[in-house]
Amino acid sequence: MPPATPTEAPPEPAAPADAPDATRGDVAGGVGHSAGRPDSTLKVTGEFAYGSDLWMDNMLWGVTVRSPHPYARIRSIDIAEALATAGVFAVLTHEDVPGEKTYGLEVADQPVLAFDVVRYQGEPVALVAADHPEIARQAAKKVRVDYEVLEPVTDARAALGHATPDLHGDQAGQVTELSRAAPYLHPEGNLVRHLKIRVGDPDPVADVVVVGEYDVGMQDQAFLGPEAGLAVPDGVGGVDLYVATQWLHVDQRQICAALGLRAEQVRLSLAGVGGAFGGREDLSMHVHGCLLALHTGKPVKMVYNREESFFGHVHRHPAKMRYEHGADRDGRLVYVKAEIYLDGGAYASSTPAVVGNAGTMGLGPYVVPNIHVDCYGAYTNNPPCGAMRGFGSVQTAFAYEAQMDKLAAQLGMDPVELRVRNAMAEGSPIPTGQVIDSAAPVAELLQRLRAMPLPSDLDGADLRHLPGGVSNTTHGEGVRRGVGYAVAYKNVAFSEGFDDYSTARVRLEAVAGAPQVTVHTAAAEVGQGLVTVEQQICRTELGVDTVVVHPKDTQVGSGGSTSASRQTYVTGGAVRAACHRVRDRVFALAAAYLGETLDDLRLEGGNIVSQTRGAVGSVADVLGTEVVEETTQWRHRRTEPIDPETGQGFAHVQFAFAAHRAVVDVDVELGLVKVVELACTQDVGKAINPDAVVGQIQGGSTQGMGLALMEEIQISEGKIRNPSFTDYLIPTILDTPPMPIEVLEYADPHAPYGLRGVGEAPTISSGPAVMAAIRDACGLELTKVPVRPEHIVDGGADREVSGTD
Amino acid sequence: MEFLAATTLSDALAAKREQPEAVPLMGGTDVMVELNFDRRRPPALLDLTGVRELDEWSMDGDVVRLGAGVTYTRVIEELGQALPGLAMASRTVGSPQIRNRGTVGGNLGAASPAGDSHPPLLAAGAKIELASVTGTRTVSIDDFYTGVKSHAGRPDELITAVLVRSARGPQQFSKIGTRNAMVIAVSSFGLALHPDVKRVRTGIGSAAPTPRRAVEAESFLSSALEEHDLWETRAALADSLVREFGERVKAAARPIDDVRGTAAYRLHSLAVMARRTLGWAWADYAGGTA
Secondary structure, three states: OOOOEEOOOOOOOOOOOOOOOOOOOOOOOOOOOOOOOOOOHHHOOOOEEEHHHOOOOOEEEEEEEEEEEEEEEEEEOHHHHEEEEEOOEEEOOOOOOOOOOOOOOOOOEEEOOOOOOOOOOOOOEEEEEEEOHHHHHHHHOOOEEEEEEEEOOOOOOHHOOOEOOOOOOOOEEEHHHHHOOOOOOOOOOEEEEEEEEOOOOOOOOEEEEEEEEEEEEEEOOOOOOEEEEEEEEOEEEEEEEEEEEOOOHHHHHHHHHHOOOOOEEEEEEEEEEOOOOOOOOOOOOOOHHHHHHHHHHOEEEEEEHHHHHHHHOOOOOOOOEEEEEEOOOOOOOEEEEEEEEOOOOOOOOHHHHHHHHHHHHOOOEEEOOEEEEEEEEOOOOOOOOOOOOOOOHHHHHHHHHHHHHHHHHHOOOOOOHHHHHHEEEOOOOOOEEOOOOOOOOOHHHHHHHHHHOOOOOOOOHHHHHOOOHHHHOOOOOEEEEEEEEEEEEEEOOOOOOOOEEEEEEEEEEEEEEEEEEEEEOOOOOOOOHHHHHHHHHHHHHHHOOOOOEEEOOOOOOOOOOOOOOOOOHHHHHHHHHHHHHHHHHHHHHHHHOOOOOOOOOOOOOOOEEEEOOEEEHHHHHHHHHOOEEEEEEOOOOOOOOOOOOOOOOOOOEEEEEEEEEEEEEEEEOOOOEEEEEEEEEEEEOOOOOOHHHHHHHHHHHHHHHHHOOOOOEEEOOOEEEEOOOEEEEEEEHHHHOOOOOEEEOOOOOHHHHOOOOOOOOOHHHHHHHHHHHHHHHOOOOOOOOOOHHHHHHHOOOOOOOOOOO | EEEEOOOOOHHHHHHHHHOOEEEOOOOOOOHHHHOOOOOOOOOOOOOOOOOHHHHOOEEOOEEEEEEEEOEEEHHHOOOOOOOOHEEEEEEHHOOOHHHHHHHHHHHHHHHOOOOOOOOHEEEEEEHEEEEEEEEEEEEEEOOOOOEEEEEEOOOOEEEEEEEEEEEOOEEEEEEOOOOOOOOOOOOOEEEEHHHOOOOEEEEEEOOOOEEEOOOHHHHHHHHHHHHOHHHHOOOOOOOHHHHHHHHHHHOOOOOOEEEOOOOHHHHHHHHHHHHHHHHHHHHHHHOOOO
């Protein structure tokens, strides 16, 4: 067994020349101000152009023919009748893919268009382009695919040949016919990744032991803007693609491979994105639209409708988890053993990285001396799963936080006290041995939450405040209040040695006598507000008020993915670095302009200001006709892969910490829940835009709460049962409670301005806090997420009900 | 697909006679969804949104004649006193936008077991007015629902109005959904006390192939109330009576397991809703507010 020696950070790459200067927060619209979004008016008035609004005269409409079966062999595809339909310009199959036939974010295992077999319901098999969307849809129905239907593999443990639990009892799992019989869905088998963490004593003994099994359902990103894009052929073999996505350059790489084209032949521009949450990291219509455009020589638009969208992007991995926690009588954790199965569905997508997070972050922000974790990602014939806000940490948080409450109950301890006693702090090792080298205020987040006043008692006067709302199911009968806490931490940016960088191009010039900055990155704005942050950083660093955000495209280097809470950190860092280079060139121009070199200059209010002599010239005058432009690549500090046998290594860049306290009213007789209040404390290092930070916390909290209460793609035999917003429910404003929020700002010395990624952490702790509160109200274990009314009712079947209801 | 737009009721009835397979379109909150998802391709749509006669409600004695085109929003705002059960149910329909478009007539036309209007109309004992070029007839709500998403109207007829007597006693409506707004019923229950005729009526939603009454539970409760003189004394109801009523309501349902809930939960919830709504309605009655 390896000793639990702390893993130190590898040597830093060339360190940024200047220290974080978070103190420069006084520039109007700059860093630290709640600057308004450049696109807010357009969005509020409905004029903002989303991907689905793209239009070109004479464009064609592309439609995807999808498999109705979760698993089937393709005997033949007959396109003749579809192709003969008037108005149809092209019908394409895998035979028409000129380059690589498969693609993928981490593993190129997913066919552009299916060949030989289909591995999930909704897998693209053929494409149709027609001059009207309705003609394309009707023609798509005429593509005849002859399938030999196969028995789908729908259980992650069975797919790996592991023991599957006895569904009707509490006996230990066993290897069943189901698991023995699982066919290989991919040539290398059904294991995508197995992550192991082994720390300390392999056979630890503890005074108190609690065991729990937890089951988290498949959540959907449920972005409101469906997948959409427009591919325009350039007439010389290349193509321009306008698409709503999260990472233009990783799309470009995959599209080029599939089309057999060079990067300069495939140019991407970001179309208006109506939400992403991870669901746009994988390709959707990208290659398909380009294939149709290149084949027909015409612009081709593809837009999924809501139902198709459920089949057109990856979802959050469902998880089955078994945890064992051991503690001493004082409530100090002695060990944790965890077995985590993530169902990756038919293709790998980002499953390896999700396994990485679920495994390495899967014990929560607690110090654990002895650890045994096995985390598996498996192929099945369920819908493919990949990135979603919280990325592996969300699922495990439901388990480890339920365990902490169970342990507290067993010990007779207050659940907050138990958490505080085991809380990580700066200097603590995480399960991978990495030592946290900046603030980790876990205890303070919990204590601040506990100190917040509790909401007032049940208000039965207004139905909207009761479980069931205006549906009038209770006037107070059966309602019990519960309070629950949860805390989470999340790795920010890409981990495990990934070369994670962003590129920024910043231009400064005088326009009509006034200085103007243009900032150009390829980092996707998906609604989170990166465009605002880019402007704010330019204003702060260059002292120029007017900052134009150049449309996002591949004409500048990669911005990396808009995910992992990383864009403000990494692209923000790149913009800041580019600004510094621009600034230095302006100072050089100033020296020429002034005829002397001053070393105490700064840019402020459109002027060049000397510390000792005040304003020495306006930026516009100094620039004259000169255009100063700098393009910079910027990297966060390097990380390392973890050891495959022990899971040890300096794998993560930074950690974000958030905690929630949920107060709920549960109608225990009907199983209906009203979240009364959802309070949050979060350390954000530095709030670059305080309003946007609060918005992220509110949104993340709501999304996490949604998973606890209602959000689940229901699967039966590999098929989605609820592909609509009628039956895939997300919280409405009447389900969303008041959210008292305290934002802490403990600067991370390694990060630009000391900031921490914000968007994911609150998504992780809110759901477990809601579950804890419901358990507190009902006195039930409730191990299935989302909790459904029947779980509460069935669990409480023996509960004594008052006869007066 | 043909699109027929009528501006008068007689034009609409003539069109329906001409093309009985034309699907009437009012708020579009059901029909347009089905068209958009390609679940239905009727040969023709008959747009009734321009037919003013359908848009109004009026009183004929103590009977409300609710035009088929009156929206849920107007039911909530204008008919809360006369049709309290229907107004409560209307309040649970979709979002404000849906309630501004959707109509009770449309809900009846779709005749989905999950439609929110049905339980209160069953409980109130409504009549449905059906018209064709050959004349107008009324059908009792008890005979209106004939099967899954089908009703007693003939292909050449249009639903023109709902006739509901103004409430003589307390009415309640209760609906289960897995979120607190904008949700299709997992199960629902309507209850109306009719003290003038010493009757209780009920309506069950989303828990059988059609909306239906819990007839046996109604008779049980009505005779118990009569037997113990409770209509006159307005005394508190025994727990055992309320509980038995809930069990008998439950026994009237024939739910299935589906994506929105299990049959077992639907049955359980009906018993709870029946008990609670009876408790609330009786408290109103005992308090003499009705």
